[in-house]
Amino acid sequence: MSALGGLGVAGGLQSCNDQAGSKVADVNHPEVLELARKKHNQAFNMSGYAAPKMDTVRIAYIGLGNRGTGAIKRIVNIANVEVKAVCDIRPEKAENAKKLLEERGHSPEVYAGSEEGWKAAIDRDDIDLVYICTPWSLHTPMCVYAMESGKHAAVEIPAALTLDECWQLVETSERTKKHCMMLENCCYGFFELLTLNMTRQGYFGEIVHVEGAYIHDLYDSLFAKDKRYDLWRLRENQKNGNLYPTHGFGPIAQIIDLNRGDQMDYLVSMSTNDFMKGPRAHKLAEDDADFKEYAGKTFGGNMNTSIIKTHKGRTIMLQHDITSPRAYSRIHLVSGTEGAALQYPLPGKISKGHEWLSEEEFKKLETQYEPPIVKRIGELAKKVGGHGGMDFLMDWRLIDCLRNGLPLDQDVYDAASWSCITALSNYSVSNRSASIEVPDFTGGSWKSNAPVDITMETGGNTEIKLV
Numbered sequence: 001m002s003a004l005g006g007l008g009v010a011g012g013l014q015s016c017n018d019q020a021g022s023k024v025a026d027v028n029h030p031e032v033l034e035l036a037r038k039k040h041n042q043a044f045n046m047s048g049y050a051a052p053k054m055d056t057v058r059i060a061y062i063g064l065g066n067r068g069t070g071a072i073k074r075i076v077n078i079a080n081v082e083v084k085a086v087c088d089i090r091p092e093k094a095e096n097a098k099k100l101l102e103e104r105g106h107s108p109e110v111y112a113g114s115e116e117g118w119k120a121a122i123d124r125d126d127i128d129l130v131y132i133c134t135p136w137s138l139h140t141p142m143c144v145y146a147m148e149s150g151k152h153a154a155v156e157i158p159a160a161l162t163l164d165e166c167w168q169l170v171e172t173s174e175r176t177k178k179h180c181m182m183l184e185n186c187c188y189g190f191f192e193l194l195t196l197n198m199t200r201q202g203y204f205g206e207i208v209h210v211e212g213a214y215i216h217d218l219y220d221s222l223f224a225k226d227k228r229y230d231l232w233r234l235r236e237n238q239k240n241g242n243l244y245p246t247h248g249f250g251p252i253a254q255i256i257d258l259n260r261g262d263q264m265d266y267l268v269s270m271s272t273n274d275f276m277k278g279p280r281a282h283k284l285a286e287d288d289a290d291f292k293e294y295a296g297k298t299f300g301g302n303m304n305t306s307i308i309k310t311h312k313g314r315t316i317m318l319q320h321d322i323t324s325p326r327a328y329s330r331i332h333l334v335s336g337t338e339g340a341a342l343q344y345p346l347p348g349k350i351s352k353g354h355e356w357l358s359e360e361e362f363k364k365l366e367t368q369y370e371p372p373i374v375k376r377i378g379e380l381a382k383k384v385g386g387h388g389g390m391d392f393l394m395d396w397r398l399i400d401c402l403r404n405g406l407p408l409d410q411d412v413y414d415a416a417s418w419s420c421i422t423a424l425s426n427y428s429v430s431n432r433s434a435s436i437e438v439p440d441f442t443g444g445s446w447k448s449n450a451p452v453d454i455t456m457e458t459g460g461n462t463e464i465k466l467v
Contacts, residue, residue: 029427029430029431032163032423032424032427032436033427033436033437035163035164035167035439036163036424036427036436036437036438036439037437037439038167038439039443040167040170040439040440040441040442040443041443042174042442042443042444042445043171043174043175044174044175044177045174045442045445045449046173046174046177046179046180046411046412046413047259047260047407047411047413047442047445047446047449047450048407048449048450049177049179049407049411050405050406050407051152051177051178051179051402051405052405053402053403053404053405054128054402054403055080055403056080056081056082056403057080057081057082057128057129057399057402057403058081058082058083058084058126058127058128058129059075059081059082059083059084059085059127059128059129059130059131060083060084060085060086060087060121060122060124060127060129060130060131060151061083061085061086061087061097061108061131061133062087062088062118062121062122062130062131062132062133062134062142063087063088063132063133063134063135063138063156064086064087064088064090064093064094064096064097064133065088065093065133065229067133067156068088068093068097068131068133068134069093069096069097069100070386070391071131071133071391071395072086072097072100072101073100074384074385074386074391074392074395075395075399076100076101076104076105076106076467077384077392077464077465077466077467078395078396078399078462078463078464078465079462079463079464079465080399080403080462080463081399082106083101083106083108084108084109084124084126084127085108085109085110085111085121085124085127086098086101086108086109086110086111086121087110087111087112087117087118087121088112089112089113089114089115089117090112090113090229091110091112091113093112094110094111094112095110095112098110104467109121109124118134118142118145119145122142122145122146122149122151123149127151128151128152128402129151129152129153129154129402130142130143130146130151130152130153130154131154131183132146132153132154132155132156133156134156135229135232135233136158136161136232136236137161137232137236139155139156139158139159139160139161140159140160140161140165140168140169142155143155143159143169143172143180144168144169144172146178147172147173147176147178147180148172148176150176150178151178152178152179152180152181152402153178153179153180153181154179154181154182154183154398155180155181155182155183155415156182156183157182157183157184157244157246157247157419158182158244158245158246158418158419158422159180159182159415159416159418159419160415160416160419160420161419161422161423162423163420163423163424163439165419166415166416166417166419166420166423166439166441167416167439167441169412169415169416170412170413170416170441173411173412174412179402179408179411179412180411180412180415181398181408181410181411181412181415182246182250182410182414182415182418182419183394184246184247184250184394184410184414184418185386185387185390185391185394186246186247186248186250186251186330186390187250187251187254187394187409187410188373188390188391188393188394188397189251189332189343189387189388189390190374190378190388190389190390191332191341191343191348192251192332192343193371193373193374193393193454194348194366194369194370194371194374195251195255195332195334195341195348196251196254196255196371196454197369197370197371197454198341198350198365198369199255199334199336200451200454201369202338203338203339203365203369204334204335204336204337204338204339204340204341205336205337205338205339206336206337206338207255207256207314207334207335207336208314208315208335208336208337209314209315209316209317209333209335210252210255210256210314210315210316210317210333210334210335211248211252211316211317211318211319211331211332211333212245212247212248212249212250212251212252212316212317212318212319212330212331212332212333213248213318213319213320213321213329213330213331214244214245214247214248214319214320214321214322214330215319215320215321215322215324215326215327215328215329215330215331216321216322216328217322217323217324217325217326217328218233218322218323219276219277219322219323219324219325221233222234222237222277222322222323223280223281223284223291225290231290231291234277234281234294237277237299237300237322238297238298238299238300239300239422239426240271240299240300240301240304240426240429240430241269241271241300241304241306241320241421241422241423241424241425241426241427241428241429242269242304242306242318242319242320242421242422242425243300243304243320243422244320244322244422245306245318245320245418245419245421245422245425246418246419246421247330248318248319248330248331248332249316249318249418249421250410250414250418251330251332252316252332252333252334253414253417253418254409254452255334256310256312256314256316257451258310258414258417258446259411259413259414259417259441259442259446259449260446260449260450260451260452261312261446261447261449261451262310262311262312262314262446263310263311263438263440263442263446263447264308264309264310264311264316264417264438265308265309265310265311265437265438266308266309266435266436266437266438267306267307267308267309267421267424267425267428267435267436267438268306268307268428268433268434268435268436269304269305269306269307269424269425269426269428269429269433270304270305270306270428270429270433271300271301271303271304271305271429272301272302272303272304273301273302274298274299274300274301274302275302276302276323276324277299277300277302277323278294278297278298278299281294281295281297281299282294282295282296301429302321302323302324303319303320303321303324304319304320304321304425304429305317305318305319306318306319306421306424306425306428308438318421319331327344327345328344329344329345330343330344331343331344332344332348338352339351339352348362349362350362350365371454372454372455372456372460373393373397373454373456374393376456376460377393377396377464378393380392380464380466381393381396383466384464384466396462396464397409399462400459400460400461400462401459403459403461403462404458404459404461404462406453406458406459407453409452409454412441413441413442413446416439416441417438417439417441420438420439420441424436424438
């Protein structure tokens, strides 16, 4: 991801713990409790909202690091799209994006070299969608500005860092009637889509428990100045809790219809001590001026585990660990009254009892329950790529929904409720794993909101032109 401004440790709760949880001071944080218990009077229900259709989607890309550049390389394969603006604080990133796009028939204006340049890009009259791939602390301000300016917002994860930011997104989207979609690509993973379709068709029975995670060894990259602009992600890791919940959470949230039939009730969270980040940062601070600010500072623990209870009595387990030398895992466990699914370790598996089904039996189920979007463009998505094709599925589906005036698969309530786990887990860890209410960003409409439509009975007419 690229950078566009000052990146303080915005809005998170600093743990008052001795090494992330062993001895806890009285840190009640009443302001967090107040926002968690906030009663929302919904101004307009964005769940199921279909914005006016548009034949061509005109896009501004803000942030042209790894994710932003990858998004540009994907979007040129989708018809009825015009990239009108590209923006990054680093001119070379913006110019590189412009060159890539010009080679594929787009003529974007470049906005670069200024911390406020992104506002000028958004202010253009010929923009329908703002696609945001910047460091986390800039996500909410950019989304809010985009919606206030009459544009839809699509933002990399997490959409918000604090409960206040979550509420800002919800209230702005409802007031402006502009979409705010968090770009949770894992919701478009092939196994995740398969298990969602199987769930909808009753294969697992009533869902009882789900698990998700982000376990990914990023330890060295946290300290790599050439990969992390201004060491922004190391700075974020001074917080304690689940800092990156949505890769594991998004798909299982859709499995149990969160915000659309069920809702989170309360959360508890616990973190290990920090065994790695602090010692390394302190050592580097002895000789490297770029690390001086971390001398003597504490960091969040290696592993965070959070447990959530829903109003329907289900449980959710989420984990986060980006430092331990472990194999990559998002877990993706679905456990119901009649069956279960588990993706990690790969390959994905299905059970109807105490043993996993055979590979042959699994392949039959895979064919029987193949999701409509995979049947429609799955092979093309694999050719374009982006985490095996799921990034392209996400982008194509977003454009297709906007062009056809369809509700998005992920709305602002999902962006807020999936992102709020960071602030809530930080609160719980700081208060000796005390429970905390999960805000109802839907204002009670979750009881009647319709589940995400994955049938593809409408839309699906956006062409793909591989370049």
